[in-house]
Amino acid sequence: MMRTELLLPELLLAGGALVVLLGGSFVPRHRQWILRGVAAAVCGTVIITAAVALSAPANTAFDGTYAIDTGTGVARILAAAGCLLVLALAGDELAGAARESDAYALLLFATAGAVLLAGATDLLALVVGFLLASIPLYALIGLAGTAAGAEAVLKTYLLGALFGILLLLGVTLLAGITGTTAYGELVARLPDAPRPVVTVAAVAVIGGLMFKAGGFPAHFWVPDAAQGGTAMAATFLTTVPKIGALLAVHRLAGVLPGSSNWPAVVAALAVASMLLGNLAAFWQTDVRRLLGWSTVSQVGYLLVPVVATGRSDLAQPSLLVYLAGYTVTNVAAFAVTAALPRHRDRTSWRGVAATTPWLAAALVVALLGLVGTPPTAVFVGKLTAASAAWDGGYAWLAVVVFGNSALSLFYYLRWLVPLYQPWAVAPPDRPGRWSATVAVVAAALSLVVGVAAGLVWRAAGG
Amino acid sequence: MLTAIVFLPLLVAVLLAVVPRCGDAAARWVWVGTATVELALVGVVWAGYETPPPGQLAFAVRATWIPGVGSSYHLGVDGLSLPLMAMTAVVFLACAVYALRERHRPRVQASLFLFLQSVCLGVFAAADLILFFVFFDLSIVGMYAVIAGWGHGDRARSALKFFLYTFLGSLALLTGFIGLYAAADPHTFDMPTLTAENPLAGRPLAGGVVLAAILIGLAVKTPTVPFHTWLPPAHTDAPAVGSAVLAGVLLKLGTYGFVRIAAPMLPQAWRGWAWAIVAVGVVSVLYGALVALAQTNLKRMIAYTSINHMGYVVLAVGVAGLVGVDTAEPRAVAVTGAVTQMVSHGLITAALFLLAGVLYERAGSYDLHAYGGLAAPAPMFAALFAVGAFASLGLPAFSGFIAEFQVFAGSIATAPVTAVALLGILVTAALFLRAGQALLTGPTAGCATGFGDLRPTELWSVGPLLGLSLLIGVLPRPLLDLIEPAARTVVDLLGR
Numbered sequence: 001m002m003r004t005e006l007l008l009p010e011l012l013l014a015g016g017a018l019v020v021l022l023g024g025s026f027v028p029r030h031r032q033w034i035l036r037g038v039a040a041a042v043c044g045t046v047i048i049t050a051a052v053a054l055s056a057p058a059n060t061a062f063d064g065t066y067a068i069d070t071g072t073g074v075a076r077i078l079a080a081a082g083c084l085l086v087l088a089l090a091g092d093e094l095a096g097a098a099r100e101s102d103a104y105a106l107l108l109f110a111t112a113g114a115v116l117l118a119g120a121t122d123l124l125a126l127v128v129g130f131l132l133a134s135i136p137l138y139a140l141i142g143l144a145g146t147a148a149g150a151e152a153v154l155k156t157y158l159l160g161a162l163f164g165i166l167l168l169l170g171v172t173l174l175a176g177i178t179g180t181t182a183y184g185e186l187v188a189r190l191p192d193a194p195r196p197v198v199t200v201a202a203v204a205v206i207g208g209l210m211f212k213a214g215g216f217p218a219h220f221w222v223p224d225a226a227q228g229g230t231a232m233a234a235t236f237l238t239t240v241p242k243i244g245a246l247l248a249v250h251r252l253a254g255v256l257p258g259s260s261n262w263p264a265v266v267a268a269l270a271v272a273s274m275l276l277g278n279l280a281a282f283w284q285t286d287v288r289r290l291l292g293w294s295t296v297s298q299v300g301y302l303l304v305p306v307v308a309t310g311r312s313d314l315a316q317p318s319l320l321v322y323l324a325g326y327t328v329t330n331v332a333a334f335a336v337t338a339a340l341p342r343h344r345d346r347t348s349w350r351g352v353a354a355t356t357p358w359l360a361a362a363l364v365v366a367l368l369g370l371v372g373t374p375p376t377a378v379f380v381g382k383l384t385a386a387s388a389a390w391d392g393g394y395a396w397l398a399v400v401v402f403g404n405s406a407l408s409l410f411y412y413l414r415w416l417v418p419l420y421q422p423w424a425v426a427p428p429d430r431p432g433r434w435s436a437t438v439a440v441v442a443a444a445l446s447l448v449v450g451v452a453a454g455l456v457w458r459a460a461g462g
Numbered sequence: 463m464l465t466a467i468v469f470l471p472l473l474v475a476v477l478l479a480v481v482p483r484c485g486d487a488a489a490r491w492v493w494v495g496t497a498t499v500e501l502a503l504v505g506v507v508w509a510g511y512e513t514p515p516p517g518q519l520a521f522a523v524r525a526t527w528i529p530g531v532g533s534s535y536h537l538g539v540d541g542l543s544l545p546l547m548a549m550t551a552v553v554f555l556a557c558a559v560y561a562l563r564e565r566h567r568p569r570v571q572a573s574l575f576l577f578l579q580s581v582c583l584g585v586f587a588a589a590d591l592i593l594f595f596v597f598f599d600l601s602i603v604g605m606y607a608v609i610a611g612w613g614h615g616d617r618a619r620s621a622l623k624f625f626l627y628t629f630l631g632s633l634a635l636l637t638g639f640i641g642l643y644a645a646a647d648p649h650t651f652d653m654p655t656l657t658a659e660n661p662l663a664g665r666p667l668a669g670g671v672v673l674a675a676i677l678i679g680l681a682v683k684t685p686t687v688p689f690h691t692w693l694p695p696a697h698t699d700a701p702a703v704g705s706a707v708l709a710g711v712l713l714k715l716g717t718y719g720f721v722r723i724a725a726p727m728l729p730q731a732w733r734g735w736a737w738a739i740v741a742v743g744v745v746s747v748l749y750g751a752l753v754a755l756a757q758t759n760l761k762r763m764i765a766y767t768s769i770n771h772m773g774y775v776v777l778a779v780g781v782a783g784l785v786g787v788d789t790a791e792p793r794a795v796a797v798t799g800a801v802t803q804m805v806s807h808g809l810i811t812a813a814l815f816l817l818a819g820v821l822y823e824r825a826g827s828y829d830l831h832a833y834g835g836l837a838a839p840a841p842m843f844a845a846l847f848a849v850g851a852f853a854s855l856g857l858p859a860f861s862g863f864i865a866e867f868q869v870f871a872g873s874i875a876t877a878p879v880t881a882v883a884l885l886g887i888l889v890t891a892a893l894f895l896r897a898g899q900a901l902l903t904g905p906t907a908g909c910a911t912g913f914g915d916l917r918p919t920e921l922w923s924v925g926p927l928l929g930l931s932l933l934i935g936v937l938p939r940p941l942l943d944l945i946e947p948a949a950r951t952v953v954d955l956l957g958r
Binding site for chain 1: 526527528529530531592595596599600603610611618622625626629630633634636637640641643644649
């Protein structure tokens with residue numbers, strides 16, 4: 001049975017995207033900011049309707065293929081909020097650009113895809129969400145129109161195709177051995193299915209989703225896209241798709257039987273993402289690329305509560321709280337780079353604190369937040385994620401999380417230190433107004449979410 | 463009340479940071495004023511303090527924070543934390559007065575130090591492990607900014623080393639906290655609950671691992687051998703007020719953790735590792751003293767004596783775990799001595815570092831041999847330095863003597879072999895006499911020529927610190943009355 005009113009946020013996102021896409025043809029180029037306002041209004045409405053729906057009891061739509069519960073509700077709010085911040089940030093970069101309204105439409109489509117991924121409780125719905133979230137991203141990265149951007153698109157597209165096929169392979173296997181694609185029935189039938197096949201299928205599906213999450217082994221596109229794409233695209237693709245992909249992995253983990261060794265697989269992916277992301281970020285000089293690698297390591301931390309799915313009551317709330325913290329903190333860090341687009345080398349950030357103390361403060365809060373310094377939101381996320389892992393019998397994973405956090409401090413500090421040194425040749429540029437505002441707002445939000453963690457935790461169902 | 467004490471400096475710090483029109487002079491005086499109010503507020507708490515029953519805290523406040531993970535906003539004081547809060551308020555006020563002559567971005571400096579004061583007081587007042595950790599970690603960030611922003615020499619490198627080292631330690635600490643949390647049933651981060659529950663009793667392996675994580679975290683912060691290597695460069699390159707706060711207050715966050723968290727919450731594991739802790743304490747005492755003896759840089763020398771002095775504290779809390787027949791009384795004396803030593807070291811070392819700052823400010827050098835005969839051009843400096851040196855080496859009539867006497871009285875009565883650490887006092891005496899001789903006596907030469915004597919701000923920051931040390935040395939009772947019941951509670955908890 002189709003119950004439209006339940007899917008209002010998703011319909012708003014998709015419908016809003018169509019309106020913006022078509023509207024772009026009828027609005028003169030210097031007035032395209034109107035469509036940015038439309039897109040922002042759509043995101044705002046989605047946040048409100050999702051927040052209202054959050055208080056309703058859990059439900060399903062489309063014959064149980066789509067869950068409307070706390071997880072989906074929080075994912076809707078976070079994805080729309082992330083999209084809203086990215087739209088605001090685009091004000092500096094895209095205003096008056098040739099493809100301005102197209103970019104806004106693509107953002108809304110990709111956000112809808114991420115939300116679908118988060119709510120899917122059927123393997124076929126999962127595939128649809130995956131494609132809807134992926135295809136707009138290729139176009140978004142390509143908007144940069146530079147050689148580096150073209151290379152990043154090609155890399156992303158090839159990897160996306162490869163891991164999309166891997167996902168489909170896993171879905172086919174699971175459907176083949178159980179005769180169903182609905183999660184509700186998979187739970188009942190998978191324990192009787194041949195164990196090696198289930199393990200292979202689990203690895204394939206989770207591996208495929210890692211492309212969207214930007215985690216090991218499908219992470220190669222992330223640093224390139226972060227470096228080569230526009231600031232708007234880089235911010236978006238390292239933030240919003242992760243929300244959908246990680247919740248999808250979490251939902252899938254709740255379905256897979258423990259005998260398929262999926263916790264070991266997810267734990268291995270988590271450790272590999274953390275280590276690789278951190279080690280690769282160590283000697284980066286381009287700040288956007290550094291942040292790109294840092295998001296790879298963040299996926300590792302975000303996978304830690306997923307490992308505890310079904311073993312600890314803390315798993316889902318900690319994942320959602322971490323996602324909330326990650327969304328605002330990561331947007332803040334990228335927004336700072338968007339505010340000074342010509343300052344790509346970390347040494348060119350000298351003197352920024354003297355000329356724009358607020359922007360520097362936002363970066364300090366964002367980067368120390370990503371390390372996990374209290375009282376920022378990511379600290380609460382890391383703390384609860386590690387607690388969930390320990391509670392679920394993976395105490396060593398908690399140790400790995402904190403060890404990696406200490407590692408990551410080094411490269412974040414390498415970027416922060418020049419900020420407070422006097423400039424060498426010329427004073428830094430004037431920051432973009434929109435991006436700087438987004439950076440400060442998002443950094444403040446990360447502090448607010450951290451201090452008010454009790455409320456966020458309750459909203460996340462803890 | 464405690465909420466006001468902890469968050470008032472933070473509030474003022476934020477105001478100072480966001481109101482750019484506030485002039486430099488105003489900022490300096492706002493800092494002094496806030497620090498004075500803080501000291502008065504702590505004084506009010508001290509005056510109204512009545513020893514709470516064991517396992518409870520005075521002036522407790524509790525509000526829900528993150529109920530989902532069993533963490534609440536819980537503050538309270540007892541005989542372990544109140545003396546340290548008072549010491550913190552005194553040291554920060556002294557720093558505020560000393561910094562009245564600061565010329566390098568005084569508004570930001572005042573804001574940063576008020577922030578630091580907030581988090582240091584927060585650590586001592588916290589009765590929830592997460593709250594404790596939040597403040598503990600922020601103290602590292604604040605001190606990093608102080609060293610990197612106002613230091614001298616190779617400050618960027620020293621600050622980075624300090625940050626990485628202590629941050630790693632704090633993460634080990636957090637891992638241990640999560641272990642305690644996961645072991646408790648129902649899961650909680652509340653400190654009095656965890657202390658009462660003793661969650662890892664009967665699980666020696668898990669208890670040992672969790673204690674190891676917590677001990678590493680605290681040992682880095684204290685610091686003890688072999689985790690001390692960040693301390694000398696951090697001190698050498700930090701500004702005078704930064705060193706005073708770092709040595710006076712921040713080191714105590716580590717030793718305070720021993721008596722507040724590690725020993726009472728993991729008594730079984732603590733008893734198992736007691737000899738190892740004693741050994742680390744003794745080695746820190748001797749190593750710190752011997753390396754300090756070899757220094758010619760005054761600031762480095764004081765930094766190494768800090769390792770030596772913190773060694774006495776570690777020795778005493780280790781001895782507290784050597785449970786045996788009829789040793790409860792001496793072990794309580796040792797713990798009392800440890801807490802007294804924390805207060806005493808905070809006052810004396812802060813004074814010595816401020817005096818070292820005077821040297822650098824006048825002549826730009828910490829080298830002992832660059833000076834000579836300072837007593838003639840700067841008699842007040844010479845007098846205060848001599849008093850500080852004697853106080854630090856544990857001369858009777860100063861607080862250091864009261865502390866070290868109790869540490870040794872308790873330790874030697876429990877485990878006679880710890881008498882070997884007495885050598886540390888001997889070496890410290892030698893090195894302070896030698897330093898005093900090189901700096902103050904003989905014909906006036908080198909950098910000492912034309913050396914201006916102490917200015918009022920310097921006199922009124924260093925003087926009261928040493929005066930308080932003298933007061934505690936002569937009239938120790940009010941302080942000991944506060945500490946002794948809490949020390950006995952710690953020893954009782956360790957006997958479980």
